[in-house]
Amino acid sequence: xxxxxxxxxxxxxxxxxxxxxxxxxxxxxxxxxxxxxxxxxxxxxxxxxxxxxxxxxxxxxxxxxxxxxxxxxxxxxxxxxxxxxxxxxxxxxxxxxxxxxxxxxxxxxxxxxxxxxxxxxxxxxxxxxxxxxxxxxxxxxxxxxxxxxxxxxxxxxxxxxxxxxxxxxxxxxxxxxxxxxxxxx
Amino acid sequence: xxxxxxxxxxxxxxxxxxxxxxxxxxxxxxxxxxxxxxxxxxxxxxxxxxxxxxxxxxxxxxxxxxxxxxxxxxxxxxxxxxxxxxxxxxxxxxxxxxxxxxxxxxxxxxxxxxxxxxxxxxxxxxxxxxxxxxxxxxxxxxxxxxxxxxxxxxxxxxxxxxxxxxxxxxxxxxxxxxxxxxxxxxxxxxxxxxx
Numbered sequence: 146x147x148x149x150x151x152x153x154x155x156x157x158x159x160x161x162x163x164x165x166x167x168x169x170x171x172x173x174x175x176x177x178x179x180x181x182x183x184x185x186x187x188x189x190x191x192x193x194x195x196x197x198x199x200x201x202x203x204x205x206x207x208x209x210x211x212x213x214x215x216x217x218x219x220x221x222x223x224x225x226x227x228x229x230x231x232x233x234x235x236x237x238x239x240x241x242x243x244x245x246x247x248x249x250x251x252x253x254x255x256x257x258x259x260x261x262x263x264x265x266x267x268x269x270x271x272x273x274x275x276x277x278x279x280x281x282x283x284x285x286x287x288x289x290x291x292x293x294x295x296x297x298x299x300x301x302x303x304x305x306x307x308x309x310x311x312x313x314x315x316x317x318x319x320x321x322x323x324x325x326x327x328x329x330x
Numbered sequence: 331x332x333x334x335x336x337x338x339x340x341x342x343x344x345x346x347x348x349x350x351x352x353x354x355x356x357x358x359x360x361x362x363x364x365x366x367x368x369x370x371x372x373x374x375x376x377x378x379x380x381x382x383x384x385x386x387x388x389x390x391x392x393x394x395x396x397x398x399x400x401x402x403x404x405x406x407x408x409x410x411x412x413x414x415x416x417x418x419x420x421x422x423x424x425x426x427x428x429x430x431x432x433x434x435x436x437x438x439x440x441x442x443x444x445x446x447x448x449x450x451x452x453x454x455x456x457x458x459x460x461x462x463x464x465x466x467x468x469x470x471x472x473x474x475x476x477x478x479x480x481x482x483x484x485x486x487x488x489x490x491x492x493x494x495x496x497x498x499x500x501x502x503x504x505x506x507x508x509x510x511x512x513x514x515x516x517x518x519x520x521x522x523x524x525x
Contacts, residue, residue: 176356176431177493187491191359196432 155193157183159204162197166242171197198250201243205252208232210259217267223319230302230311237307244303253300260299261292294322331408331463331515338511339408339456340377340473342415344481345504346449347373349422349497350442351482355489357434365437366486372439373446374478380450381474384457385467392462404462405519411456412512416505418452423501429494437486463519 161182165174176197180187194200209229216225233240243252265288273284298318302309331339351369355361392400434441453474460470488496 172428175493175495177495187493188359191433194433196430 154183154185154189155200155203155207157185158190158193158200159207162200162204163236163239166239169242171201171242171246196250198246201246201250201252202255205255205259208236210263214263217263223315226315226318227312230299230315233299233303234307234311240303241306244300253296256299257292257296260295261288264288264291291322331405331460331465331519333469335408335511335515336460336465336470337473337477338507339411339460340381340453340470340477342412342504342508342511343377343449343453343456344477345419345500346415346452347377347446347478348481348485348488349500350445350449351485352489352497352500353429353494354434354437354442355486356429356431356493358436358486358490359433361486361490362436366483368439369437369442369486370479370482372443373482374475376446376450377453377474377478378471380453381457381460381470382467384454384459385461385465385470388458388461397462400462402520404459405515407455407459407462409512409515409520411452411459412508412515415452416508416512419501419505419508423498423505426498431493 158179161179162171162174165178165182174197176190177187179197179200180190194203209232212232213225213228216222216228240252246252265284268284268288270284273282273287277283277287295318298314302314388397388400388404391397397403
């Protein structure tokens with residue numbers, strides 16, 4: 146299969162970053178190393194991504210989020226989440242390294258942004274606005290609340306070495322997500 | 331000082347400029363010629379201003395015999411400049427400052443000018459030393475312009491194509507060269523031990 150065009154280079158650069166992360170932290174990988182492994186000249190990288198963290202974000206969206214969206218669009222939320230967690234499990238080393246990135250470009254921040262977008266994109270906005278007792282309870286705030294929760298769960302699972310199988314983890318998460326907090330008391 | 335010592339003192343100062351431009355080049359997707367010309371001109375101009383500022387201050391002080399044993403002092407100052415520049419480069423090599431490689435739209439003067447001005451302090455002192463040892467003004471002007479432009483162009487294109495990976499090596503090699511020349515200046519011109 147021939148990989149052509151801008152998207153083909155994106156894939157090659159992504160594969161290059163993933164391979165390099167097998168042997169060291171993502172923070173220590175340089176753009177020259179990524180392009181050398183990909184077989185392209187260094188300036189090419191900047192024609193596709195602003196920095197390696199944007200490349201990482203591209204990987205998260207292309208390999209985790211976007212393939213799960215059709216499932217979630219059709220109401221198969223559990224299946225969508227299972228896909229995401231299973232895909233991360235398959236690239237365990239890479240996502241474990243990614244989870245160690247801290248600061249402004251952290252993996253946690255990327256997960257949070259993607260989760261929030263996904264939730265906002267599928268939320269029944271009218272229902273949320275109707276249920277919210279106060280005007281400051283916006284769909285954006287509600288999406289942030291649930292995205293934060295999902296983000297903490299994902300990071301906890303990755304940082305613990307993904308010891309719990311993906312499908313089990315999704316099962317438990319879905320059960321807890323449906324359970325109201327005060328129902329646990 | 332001999333012409334090679336003059337060239338080396340300016341080369342040592344220009345290495346810092348080279349390393350600064352290497353970092354700038356590492357953030358570019360392409361080099362815009364107009365920005366490159368402006369950067370070359372600005373760096374060369376700053377170096378000329380600081381060098382000849384120091385040169386003429388010390389030249390005038392020497393002319394009015396306000397500095398005793400000016401020739402010896404000039405060589406000692408030159409050797410000290412070599413030593414300090416070398417130390418500065420080694421400290422930078424050891425520090426291994428983490429640089430976040432992120433695309434920039436182009437060469438922005440305000441982003442590199444601070445480091446170039448700090449380097450120019452050494453140029454000022456070097457100019458002062460040269461003013462005491464009666465170095466040729468015309469020759470030094472040419473050397474400064476040529477080496478400043480070369481440092482900018484080499485730095486930017488090295489950064490563009492190779493990133494910032496050669497920075498540490500450049501610092502170490504530069505420091506060693508500067509220390510060797512500093513010792514040579516002291517042994518030949520101050521202690522008269524060689525030649």
